[in-house]
Amino acid sequence: MTKIIAIANQKGGVGKTTTAINLAASLAVLEYKTLLIDADPQANSTTGNGFDLKNIQLSLYDCLVNDTRMEQVILETETPNLFLLPSHLDLVGAEIELINQPNREYILQKEIGELGSKFDFIIIDCSPSLGLITVNALSAANAVLIPVQCEYFALEGLGKLLNTIKIVQTRLNTCLAIEGILMTMYDGRLRLSNQVVEEIKNHFDSLVFNTIIHRNTKLGEAPSFGKPALLYDADSTGATNYLNLAKEILQKNDLTKIKNEEKILEPREDGSN
Numbered sequence: 001m002t003k004i005i006a007i008a009n010q011k012g013g014v015g016k017t018t019t020a021i022n023l024a025a026s027l028a029v030l031e032y033k034t035l036l037i038d039a040d041p042q043a044n045s046t047t048g049n050g051f052d053l054k055n056i057q058l059s060l061y062d063c064l065v066n067d068t069r070m071e072q073v074i075l076e077t078e079t080p081n082l083f084l085l086p087s088h089l090d091l092v093g094a095e096i097e098l099i100n101q102p103n104r105e106y107i108l109q110k111e112i113g114e115l116g117s118k119f120d121f122i123i124i125d126c127s128p129s130l131g132l133i134t135v136n137a138l139s140a141a142n143a144v145l146i147p148v149q150c151e152y153f154a155l156e157g158l159g160k161l162l163n164t165i166k167i168v169q170t171r172l173n174t175c176l177a178i179e180g181i182l183m184t185m186y187d188g189r190l191r192l193s194n195q196v197v198e199e200i201k202n203h204f205d206s207l208v209f210n211t212i213i214h215r216n217t218k219l220g221e222a223p224s225f226g227k228p229a230l231l232y233d234a235d236s237t238g239a240t241n242y243l244n245l246a247k248e249i250l251q252k253n254d255l256t257k258i259k260n261e262e263k264i265l266e267p268r269e270d271g272s273n
Helices: 016-029 060-065 089-098 104-113 132-140 158-171 191-207 217-225 237-252
Strands: 003-007 034-039 082-085 121-126 143-149 177-186 208-214
Touching: 003 016, 003 132, 016 034, 016 082, 016 121, 016 143, 016 177, 016 217, 016 237, 034 060, 034 132, 060 089, 060 104, 089 132, 104 132, 121 132, 132 158, 143 158, 177 191, 177 237, 191 208, 208 237, 217 237
Parallel strands: 003 121, 003 143, 034 082, 034 121, 143 177, 177 208
Antiparallel strands: none
Protein backbone atom coordinates (compact mmCIF):
# COMPACT_ATOMS: atom_id res chain seq x y z
CA MET A 1 0.00 0.00 0.00
CA THR A 2 1.25 3.46 -0.92
CA LYS A 3 2.04 5.79 1.98
CA ILE A 4 0.83 9.31 1.12
CA ILE A 5 2.25 12.13 3.26
CA ALA A 6 1.08 15.73 2.89
CA ILE A 7 3.57 18.33 4.15
CA ALA A 8 1.54 21.26 5.37
CA ASN A 9 1.74 24.44 7.40
CA GLN A 10 -0.11 27.63 6.48
CA LYS A 11 2.74 29.66 7.98
CA GLY A 12 5.35 30.43 5.33
CA GLY A 13 9.12 30.14 5.71
CA VAL A 14 9.11 27.05 7.93
CA GLY A 15 11.03 24.75 5.57
CA LYS A 16 8.00 23.04 4.08
CA THR A 17 9.26 22.80 0.49
CA THR A 18 12.81 22.05 1.65
CA THR A 19 11.36 19.16 3.65
CA ALA A 20 9.27 17.91 0.72
CA ILE A 21 12.21 17.91 -1.69
CA ASN A 22 14.75 16.36 0.66
CA LEU A 23 12.48 13.83 2.38
CA ALA A 24 11.31 12.56 -1.02
CA ALA A 25 14.91 12.34 -2.25
CA SER A 26 16.01 10.53 0.92
CA LEU A 27 13.26 7.92 0.63
CA ALA A 28 14.22 7.43 -3.02
CA VAL A 29 17.91 7.01 -2.15
CA LEU A 30 16.84 4.36 0.38
CA GLU A 31 15.37 2.50 -2.61
CA TYR A 32 11.70 3.32 -2.09
CA LYS A 33 9.98 4.40 -5.30
CA THR A 34 8.77 7.90 -4.48
CA LEU A 35 6.53 10.45 -6.17
CA LEU A 36 6.77 14.10 -5.17
CA ILE A 37 3.61 16.07 -5.98
CA ASP A 38 4.15 19.82 -6.14
CA ALA A 39 0.80 21.25 -5.01
CA ASP A 40 2.09 24.78 -4.50
CA PRO A 41 1.59 27.37 -7.31
CA GLN A 42 5.03 28.78 -6.48
CA ALA A 43 6.38 25.51 -7.95
CA ASN A 44 9.53 25.53 -5.81
CA SER A 45 9.57 21.72 -5.52
CA THR A 46 9.57 21.63 -9.32
CA THR A 47 12.43 24.08 -9.84
CA GLY A 48 14.24 22.63 -6.81
CA ASN A 49 14.52 19.36 -8.72
CA GLY A 50 16.07 21.01 -11.75
CA PHE A 51 13.06 21.68 -13.99
CA ASP A 52 12.54 24.97 -15.82
CA LEU A 53 8.90 26.10 -15.59
CA LYS A 54 9.12 27.37 -19.19
CA ASN A 55 9.52 23.77 -20.31
CA ILE A 56 6.64 22.36 -18.23
CA GLN A 57 3.84 21.56 -20.67
CA LEU A 58 1.57 19.62 -18.29
CA SER A 59 1.26 20.07 -14.53
CA LEU A 60 -0.93 19.30 -11.52
CA TYR A 61 -3.29 21.99 -12.82
CA ASP A 62 -4.11 19.79 -15.82
CA CYS A 63 -4.78 16.80 -13.57
CA LEU A 64 -7.18 18.76 -11.37
CA VAL A 65 -8.94 20.95 -13.93
CA ASN A 66 -8.61 19.15 -17.28
CA ASP A 67 -8.83 15.57 -15.97
CA THR A 68 -5.42 14.72 -17.44
CA ARG A 69 -4.12 11.39 -16.12
CA MET A 70 -1.18 11.72 -13.73
CA GLU A 71 0.79 9.14 -15.70
CA GLN A 72 0.93 11.64 -18.59
CA VAL A 73 2.30 14.38 -16.34
CA ILE A 74 4.83 12.61 -14.07
CA LEU A 75 8.49 13.36 -14.81
CA GLU A 76 11.60 11.37 -13.94
CA THR A 77 14.14 13.31 -11.86
CA GLU A 78 17.91 13.12 -11.65
CA THR A 79 17.57 11.21 -8.35
CA PRO A 80 17.11 7.45 -8.88
CA ASN A 81 13.64 6.21 -7.78
CA LEU A 82 12.34 9.80 -7.47
CA PHE A 83 9.57 11.08 -9.74
CA LEU A 84 7.90 14.48 -9.86
CA LEU A 85 4.40 15.67 -10.66
CA PRO A 86 5.23 19.32 -11.39
CA SER A 87 3.33 22.47 -10.51
CA HIS A 88 2.86 25.66 -12.49
CA LEU A 89 1.70 29.20 -11.84
CA ASP A 90 -1.59 28.19 -13.49
CA LEU A 91 -2.45 26.34 -10.28
CA VAL A 92 -3.33 29.72 -8.72
CA GLY A 93 -6.57 29.73 -10.70
CA ALA A 94 -7.48 26.11 -10.02
CA GLU A 95 -9.36 26.83 -6.79
CA ILE A 96 -11.75 29.20 -8.58
CA GLU A 97 -12.25 26.79 -11.48
CA LEU A 98 -12.96 23.86 -9.14
CA ILE A 99 -15.35 25.68 -6.82
CA ASN A 100 -18.49 24.37 -8.55
CA GLN A 101 -17.16 20.89 -9.24
CA PRO A 102 -18.97 17.99 -7.50
CA ASN A 103 -16.84 16.34 -4.80
CA ARG A 104 -14.24 19.06 -5.34
CA GLU A 105 -12.36 18.08 -2.15
CA TYR A 106 -11.67 14.58 -3.53
CA ILE A 107 -10.34 15.31 -7.03
CA LEU A 108 -6.69 14.75 -6.06
CA GLN A 109 -7.60 11.58 -4.15
CA LYS A 110 -9.32 10.21 -7.28
CA GLU A 111 -6.33 11.04 -9.50
CA ILE A 112 -3.86 9.43 -7.08
CA GLY A 113 -6.09 6.36 -6.81
CA GLU A 114 -5.73 5.79 -10.54
CA LEU A 115 -1.97 5.33 -10.07
CA GLY A 116 -2.62 2.14 -8.12
CA SER A 117 0.39 0.93 -6.13
CA LYS A 118 3.11 2.13 -8.50
CA PHE A 119 4.85 4.10 -5.73
CA ASP A 120 5.93 3.19 -2.21
CA PHE A 121 5.63 6.82 -1.06
CA ILE A 122 3.84 9.89 -2.36
CA ILE A 123 4.95 13.19 -0.81
CA ILE A 124 2.68 16.21 -1.38
CA ASP A 125 4.17 19.69 -1.00
CA CYS A 126 1.22 21.89 0.00
CA SER A 127 0.96 25.64 -0.43
CA PRO A 128 1.23 27.90 2.65
CA SER A 129 -2.53 28.32 2.84
CA LEU A 130 -5.53 26.27 3.86
CA GLY A 131 -7.37 26.61 0.54
CA LEU A 132 -9.07 24.02 -1.63
CA ILE A 133 -5.85 22.58 -3.09
CA THR A 134 -4.45 21.96 0.40
CA VAL A 135 -7.77 20.44 1.49
CA ASN A 136 -7.52 18.15 -1.55
CA ALA A 137 -4.04 17.11 -0.42
CA LEU A 138 -5.22 16.38 3.13
CA SER A 139 -8.20 14.43 1.80
CA ALA A 140 -5.91 12.29 -0.36
CA ALA A 141 -3.19 11.67 2.25
CA ASN A 142 -2.76 8.92 4.83
CA ALA A 143 -0.78 11.30 7.04
CA VAL A 144 0.31 14.90 7.43
CA LEU A 145 3.80 16.05 8.40
CA ILE A 146 4.01 19.52 9.95
CA PRO A 147 7.31 21.46 9.74
CA VAL A 148 7.70 23.99 12.57
CA GLN A 149 10.50 26.57 12.63
CA CYS A 150 12.61 26.82 15.80
CA GLU A 151 11.79 30.48 16.34
CA TYR A 152 9.68 32.65 18.62
CA PHE A 153 6.44 32.41 16.64
CA ALA A 154 6.68 28.64 16.22
CA LEU A 155 3.29 27.98 17.80
CA GLU A 156 1.61 30.79 15.88
CA GLY A 157 -0.97 29.28 13.55
CA LEU A 158 -0.16 25.71 14.58
CA GLY A 159 -3.39 25.50 16.57
CA LYS A 160 -5.37 26.66 13.53
CA LEU A 161 -3.69 24.05 11.35
CA LEU A 162 -4.38 21.27 13.86
CA ASN A 163 -8.01 22.40 14.03
CA THR A 164 -8.24 22.22 10.22
CA ILE A 165 -6.74 18.72 10.31
CA LYS A 166 -9.38 17.69 12.86
CA ILE A 167 -12.12 19.02 10.59
CA VAL A 168 -10.69 17.09 7.62
CA GLN A 169 -10.44 13.95 9.78
CA THR A 170 -14.07 14.32 10.84
CA ARG A 171 -15.71 15.36 7.57
CA LEU A 172 -13.48 14.32 4.66
CA ASN A 173 -10.79 11.77 5.53
CA THR A 174 -11.18 9.64 8.64
CA CYS A 175 -7.94 7.82 7.76
CA LEU A 176 -5.79 10.97 8.02
CA ALA A 177 -3.23 10.77 10.82
CA ILE A 178 -0.54 13.18 12.00
CA GLU A 179 2.76 11.64 10.96
CA GLY A 180 4.64 14.05 13.17
CA ILE A 181 5.82 17.58 13.89
CA LEU A 182 9.26 18.32 12.47
CA MET A 183 11.45 20.99 14.06
CA THR A 184 13.35 22.89 11.36
CA MET A 185 16.01 25.62 11.13
CA TYR A 186 17.46 24.63 14.51
CA ASP A 187 20.58 26.43 15.72
CA GLY A 188 22.03 24.74 18.80
CA ARG A 189 24.04 27.87 19.66
CA LEU A 190 20.86 29.83 20.36
CA ARG A 191 19.04 29.41 23.64
CA LEU A 192 15.81 30.34 21.85
CA SER A 193 16.05 27.32 19.54
CA ASN A 194 16.42 24.98 22.51
CA GLN A 195 13.53 26.66 24.34
CA VAL A 196 11.23 26.29 21.32
CA VAL A 197 12.11 22.60 20.91
CA GLU A 198 11.47 22.00 24.62
CA GLU A 199 8.16 23.86 24.49
CA ILE A 200 6.93 21.98 21.40
CA LYS A 201 7.91 18.64 22.94
CA ASN A 202 6.13 19.53 26.19
CA HIS A 203 2.97 20.39 24.26
CA PHE A 204 2.96 17.55 21.73
CA ASP A 205 5.20 14.85 23.23
CA SER A 206 5.33 11.76 21.00
CA LEU A 207 4.04 13.66 17.94
CA VAL A 208 7.41 15.41 17.63
CA PHE A 209 10.05 13.68 15.50
CA ASN A 210 13.35 12.83 17.22
CA THR A 211 15.11 14.10 14.10
CA ILE A 212 15.69 17.86 14.09
CA ILE A 213 16.65 19.77 10.93
CA HIS A 214 19.58 22.08 11.64
CA ARG A 215 19.98 25.50 10.06
CA ASN A 216 22.28 24.69 7.17
CA THR A 217 23.84 26.62 4.28
CA LYS A 218 23.89 23.65 1.91
CA LEU A 219 20.11 23.21 2.24
CA GLY A 220 19.71 26.82 1.15
CA GLU A 221 22.16 26.52 -1.74
CA ALA A 222 20.94 23.22 -3.21
CA PRO A 223 17.67 24.52 -4.80
CA SER A 224 19.56 27.13 -6.82
CA PHE A 225 21.40 24.22 -8.44
CA GLY A 226 18.15 22.30 -8.98
CA LYS A 227 19.20 19.47 -6.70
CA PRO A 228 18.17 17.91 -3.38
CA ALA A 229 20.85 18.24 -0.70
CA LEU A 230 21.80 14.58 -1.11
CA LEU A 231 22.87 15.22 -4.71
CA TYR A 232 24.36 18.64 -4.03
CA ASP A 233 26.45 17.61 -0.99
CA ALA A 234 25.71 14.17 0.40
CA ASP A 235 27.99 14.74 3.41
CA SER A 236 26.29 17.96 4.53
CA THR A 237 24.46 18.20 7.82
CA GLY A 238 21.20 18.97 6.00
CA ALA A 239 21.42 15.86 3.82
CA THR A 240 22.19 13.77 6.90
CA ASN A 241 19.27 15.24 8.84
CA TYR A 242 16.76 14.44 6.11
CA LEU A 243 18.16 10.95 5.59
CA ASN A 244 17.65 10.38 9.32
CA LEU A 245 14.09 11.72 9.03
CA ALA A 246 13.36 9.27 6.22
CA LYS A 247 14.74 6.42 8.33
CA GLU A 248 12.65 7.52 11.32
CA ILE A 249 9.50 7.52 9.17
CA LEU A 250 10.36 4.06 7.84
CA GLN A 251 10.86 2.78 11.39
CA LYS A 252 7.62 4.39 12.54
CA ASN A 253 5.73 2.61 9.76
CA ASP A 254 7.54 -0.72 10.23
CA LEU A 255 8.93 -0.52 6.71
CA THR A 256 12.65 -0.47 7.40
CA LYS A 257 15.08 -3.28 6.85
CA ILE A 258 18.00 -1.13 7.93
CA LYS A 259 20.50 -2.63 10.35
CA ASN A 260 20.57 -1.06 13.82
CA GLU A 261 24.04 0.39 13.37
CA GLU A 262 22.91 2.15 10.17
CA LYS A 263 19.70 3.67 11.52
CA ILE A 264 21.09 7.04 12.58
CA LEU A 265 23.84 8.96 10.83
CA GLU A 266 25.92 11.48 12.73
CA PRO A 267 26.23 14.95 11.17
CA ARG A 268 29.66 16.47 10.82
CA GLU A 269 30.95 18.00 14.03
CA ASP A 270 31.12 21.58 12.77
CA GLY A 271 27.44 21.46 11.78
CA SER A 272 28.05 24.24 9.26
CA ASN A 273 27.51 22.43 5.97
